[in-house]
Amino acid sequence: MILKNALVLKDWNSSVEKLDIEIEEKKIKKISKNLTGENYIDLSGKLIIPGLINTHTHVAMSIFRGIAEDLSFDDWLFKNILPLEEKLDKDIVYFSSLLSMMEMAKNGIVAFCDMYMYEYSVAKAAYDFGIKALVSRGLVSEGNKIEPSRLSEAIKLFEKWNNVDDRIYVALGPHAPYTCSIEALKEVGKLSKNMNIPVTIHLFENAWERERYSLKDILETNIADFHLLAVHCIHLNEREIEELKNYNVYISHNPTSNLKLGNGIAPLTKFIENNIPVALGTDGPASNNSLDILFEARLASLLQKKNDPKNVTTNQALKMLTENGYKALKLDGGIIKENLPADLTIIELNTPSYFPLENIKHHLIHSKTTVYATMVNGKFIYISGKFPTIDEKEVYKQFSIFYKKVLGIEN
Known part of the structure; x- marks a missing residue:
C-alpha cells in the first residue's frame, strides 16, 4: 500500500514536506517523493504525522x-x-x-x-x-x-x-x-x-x-x-x-x-x-x-x-x-521512518482551523484538529468516519444495555 500526495511530518522536530509512504507487512517500507504502485490511497489535502x-x-x-x-x-x-x-x-x-x-x-x-x-x-x-x-x-x-x-x-x-x-x-x-x-x-x-x-x-x-x-x-x-x-x-x-x-x-x-x-x-x-x-x-x-x-x-x-x-x-x-x-510504553516508533511500525495519524487539512497551511505544526497543538484516519501496524482502525474492524452499531447497542444494568435502570 502506498499513501500518496500527503504532507508528512516525520517527527516532532521536523518540518512538513510532501512525501509518499509505502507500507508493507506492518511497517514503513519506503518514504520518498513520487512513489508508484497499483495499490495506493490518494491523501491529497491530508497531513500524516506519527501516531x-x-x-x-x-x-x-x-x-x-x-x-x-x-x-x-x-x-x-x-x-x-x-x-x-x-x-x-x-x-x-x-x-x-x-x-x-x-x-x-x-x-x-x-x-x-x-x-x-x-x-x-x-x-x-x-x-x-x-x-x-x-x-x-x-x-x-x-x-x-x-x-x-x-x-x-x-x-x-x-x-x-x-x-x-x-x-x-x-x-x-x-x-x-x-x-x-x-x-x-x-x-x-x-x-x-x-x-x-x-x-x-x-x-x-x-x-x-x-x-x-x-x-x-x-x-x-x-x-x-x-x-x-x-x-x-x-x-x-x-x-x-x-x-x-x-x-x-x-x-x-x-x-x-x-x-x-x-x-x-x-x-x-x-x-x-x-x-x-x-x-x-x-x-x-x-x-x-x-x-x-x-x-x-x-x-x-x-x-x-x-x-x-x-x-x-x-x-x-x-x-x-x-x-x-x-x-x-516501551514501544518502537514515535517517528515516521523506514522499517518502523506503520502507526500513523492522518489529519484533514481542508478545514478552516488549519489555514493558513504554512503554520500546520502550531495548528496541531493550538487549533481544532479533525482526524481523517488512524493506522496501526499498517491497518486502518478508523478512516473517514468508519471503524473497519468492528460493528459500530453493535457496540453502541451493547454499551447502552450494560449502562442501564450498572445503574440499575429498568428497561
Whole structure:
C-alpha cells in the first residue's frame, strides 16, 4: 500500500514536506517523493504525522462517564466510583473498552496504557479492534503483600497477552502507594526486575499523599529499576524532581483530570528543565470525560504558559504526544521512518482551523484538529468516519444495555 500526495511530518522536530509512504507487512517500507504502485490511497489535502499515544487511562470507565460530576477526588472515587465498580463484569468491560477505543481512534490515538480490572477483556478488545495497548491489572495490598488473587490475574495476563500480534503488552499496575503498602511495592519491584515487566502507578496525584510517604520511600522499593511509568506526579518538590533523573522513570501528565478532580497542576516545566521524559494521558473517561490527547497537549501547554509564554513549545508538546509516548510504553516508533511500525495519524487539512497551511505544526497543538484516519501496524482502525474492524452499531447497542444494568435502570 502506498499513501500518496500527503504532507508528512516525520517527527516532532521536523518540518512538513510532501512525501509518499509505502507500507508493507506492518511497517514503513519506503518514504520518498513520487512513489508508484497499483495499490495506493490518494491523501491529497491530508497531513500524516506519527501516531499519537495515550499513556494513561482506564478505558472501561466510559460506562461511568458523566455519573459523578463536580466532586472532590475523595468523594468521586471512594463514595461514587468504587461502589459502582462492584457491578462490572468481563462483558461490560469488553464493550465499554471497545467504545473508548473507538473514541481514541477517532482522535488519532494508536496506542494506550490501561490500568483496571478484567484486563483480559481490555486486552481482547484491543486485539479485536486493532489498537496497541499496554495493559495492567490494578494491584492493591493485603497486609504487607499484594492481594493474591489480583497478583495471580496479573501474572496470567502477562503469560497470555504479552507481546501478542506485536500490539498487546502487559505491565504491572500497583494502583497507588496509598492502596499498596511499601512492602507490597517491594514485591512488585522484584517481579518487575526479575521478569522485565514495566510498572505503572498513580503517584502523588493528591496533596495528602505527602503526609503518608515520600518519593524516597517509593523509589527504594525498586519499582523504578526496570521501567516506571509514573502517573500524575503533581505534588513533587524541586529536590524530588531532580532525584527522578537518577531513575528510568517516565511521567504521564494528565492535565484535564488533574484539574477536574481539584488535584492541581503538575510542574511540567520543571520536569522538562530537568530532562525527565514526559508523555501525556487522558486518564479515564469518568474523570476527564473525553479521550482527546490533542486537547491534553494544548491544555498542558497553556497551563504552563500562564507563567511564561515560552514554556512548553509546540515542538515539546509534539514530542510528548509521539516519541516520548512510545518510549513511556516501551514501544518502537514515535517517528515516521523506514522499517518502523506503520502507526500513523492522518489529519484533514481542508478545514478552516488549519489555514493558513504554512503554520500546520502550531495548528496541531493550538487549533481544532479533525482526524481523517488512524493506522496501526499498517491497518486502518478508523478512516473517514468508519471503524473497519468492528460493528459500530453493535457496540453502541451493547454499551447502552450494560449502562442501564450498572445503574440499575429498568428497561
